[in-house]
Amino acid sequence: MSMINSLRAAVRTNRRRGATGAYDAVPEGSGSAVVDCAVYQQGRRNGETCSPREAARRVKAAHQLPDSEGSFSWIGLHEPTEAEFEGIAQRFGLHPLAVEDAVHAHQRPKVERYDDVLFAVFKTIRYVEHDQLTPTSEVVETGELMVFAGRDFVITVRHGGHGSLQELRHRLEADADEAGLLAKGPAAVLHAIADHVVDNYLLVAERLQNDVDEIEYGVFSAKGARSADVGRVYQLKREVLEFKRAVVPLLRPMQQLSEPLQRLVDPEMQKYFRDVADHLARVTEQVHGFDELLNSLLQANLAQVSVAQNEDMRKITAWAAIFAVPTMITGVYGMNFDYMPELHHKYGYPMVLGAIALICVGMYRGFRRNGWL
Numbered sequence: 045m046s047m048i049n050s051l052r053a054a055v056r057t058n059r060r061r062g063a064t065g066a067y068d069a070v071p072e073g074s075g076s077a078v079v080d081c082a083v084y085q086q087g088r089r090n091g092e093t094c095s096p097r098e099a100a101r102r103v104k105a106a107h108q109l110p111d112s113e114g115s116f117s118w119i120g121l122h123e124p125t126e127a128e129f130e131g132i133a134q135r136f137g138l139h140p141l142a143v144e145d146a147v148h149a150h151q152r153p154k155v156e157r158y159d160d161v162l163f164a165v166f167k168t169i170r171y172v173e174h175d176q177l178t179p180t181s182e183v184v185e186t187g188e189l190m191v192f193a194g195r196d197f198v199i200t201v202r203h204g205g206h207g208s209l210q211e212l213r214h215r216l217e218a219d220a221d222e223a224g225l226l227a228k229g230p231a232a233v234l235h236a237i238a239d240h241v242v243d244n245y246l247l248v249a250e251r252l253q254n255d256v257d258e259i260e261y262g263v264f265s266a267k268g269a270r271s272a273d274v275g276r277v278y279q280l281k282r283e284v285l286e287f288k289r290a291v292v293p294l295l296r297p298m299q300q301l302s303e304p305l306q307r308l309v310d311p312e313m314q315k316y317f318r319d320v321a322d323h324l325a326r327v328t329e330q331v332h333g334f335d336e337l338l339n340s341l342l343q344a345n346l347a348q349v350s351v352a353q354n355e356d357m358r359k360i361t362a363w364a365a366i367f368a369v370p371t372m373i374t375g376v377y378g379m380n381f382d383y384m385p386e387l388h389h390k391y392g393y394p395m396v397l398g399a400i401a402l403i404c405v406g407m408y409r410g411f412r413r414n415g416w417l
Contacts, residue, residue, distance in 0.1 A: 088228030
C-alpha cells in the first residue's frame with residue numbers, strides 16, 4: 045500500500061506539472077525486470093536498448109523537433125516487483141490502480157481508460173503437448189500480459205513463462221518504414237499485441253479441437269463407456285473453461301476499441317481492432333461450442349455408464365435365475381426323508397439330471413431371445 049500511496053502523490057504532482065513534467069527525474073527501480081526498452085521514430089528503432097529514463101529523455105528531445113510525430117518509447121517488463129516498477133510508474137504518470145493490477149497480476153481480461161492512457165489486460169494461452177489425454181493432463185497453460193498505451197509510450201508487463209513479445213517486436217521492426225505499424229504510434233503496438241494474443245488463441249483452439257474429437261470418439265466408440273473415462277472428459281472441460289475465462293471477457297473491450305467513440309485510438313487504427321474483434325468472436329464461438337459439446341459428452345458418457353451397469357445387472361440376474369433351478373432341485377433331494385418315492389426309482393438320478401439340464405437350457409434360450417444374455 046505504501047507504493048500505491050506514493051504513486052498517487054506522484055500522479056497528482058505530474059498532473060500539476062503538465063505534460064512535460066512526467067519526464068522529470070524521479071527515482072527509478074533497479075530495472076532488472078526490463079526485457080527490452082527502445083525509442084521509435086517514424087516507424088524505426090532509434091538506437092539500441094536503453095534504460096526507461098533514457099527512453100523518456102529521448103522522446104522528450106524528439107518532441108522538440110519538427111518531425112517528432114510518431115515518436116514513442118516501448119518498454120517491456122517481465123514480472124517486475126513493486127520496487128522495480130515504481131520508478132517507471134512515476135516517470136510515466138501511470139494510474140496507481142492500473143499499476144497495482146500490473147504488479148500483482150491475476151486480473152480479468154479488460155481494457156480500461158485512465159485519462160489519456162489505455163490499460164489492457166490479456167490472458168496469454170499456451171497449448172501443453174501431451175501424448176495421451178489423462179484425467180490429470182494439463183492441456184492449456186495461462187499467463188498474463190498487461191499493456192499501458194499512452195500518447196508517446198507503450199509499457200508491457202508480462203507474467204508467466206510464455207507469451208514473449210520479442211518475436212513480435214522484431215517482426216514489427218523488420219517492417220519499420222513510414223507505412224509500417226510502428227509509424228502509427230502506441231495504438232498500433234497495442235493492436236499488434238492484441239492481434240498476436242488472439243492469433244495464439246486460434247492456434248490453441250485448433251489443437252483443442254483434436255482433443256475434443258478424441259474424447260468424442262472414445263465416448264461413442266464400439267466399447268462405449270468402458271473405453272471413455274469420465275475423468276478425462278471432466279479434465280478437458282476444466283481446461284476449456286480456463287480457456288473460456290481468457291477469451292470471452294476480452295470480446296467486448298476489443299469491439300469498443302473499434303468503435304468511432306473511442307477517442308484514444310486513431311480512426312485509421314479502429315478498422316484493425318475490428319479485425320481482431322472478428323477473430324476473437326470466432327474463437328469465442330469455438331470455445332462455447334467446445335463447452336457445450338463436452339457437456340453433452342459428459343452426459344452421454346454418464347448415460348452410457350448407467351446403461352452398461354443395467355446390462356451387467358440383467359446378465360447377473362439371468363445367470364442367477366439359471367443356477368437357482370439346479371440349486372432348488374438338488375436342495376429338495378438333499379433332504380433326509382425316508383418316504384420320497386423318487387429315491388428308490390431305478391432311473392431317478394438320470395431323470396433329475398436331464399430335467400435340470402432341460403430347464404436350464406430353456407431358460408438360457410429365453411434370456412438370450414430377450415437380450416438379457
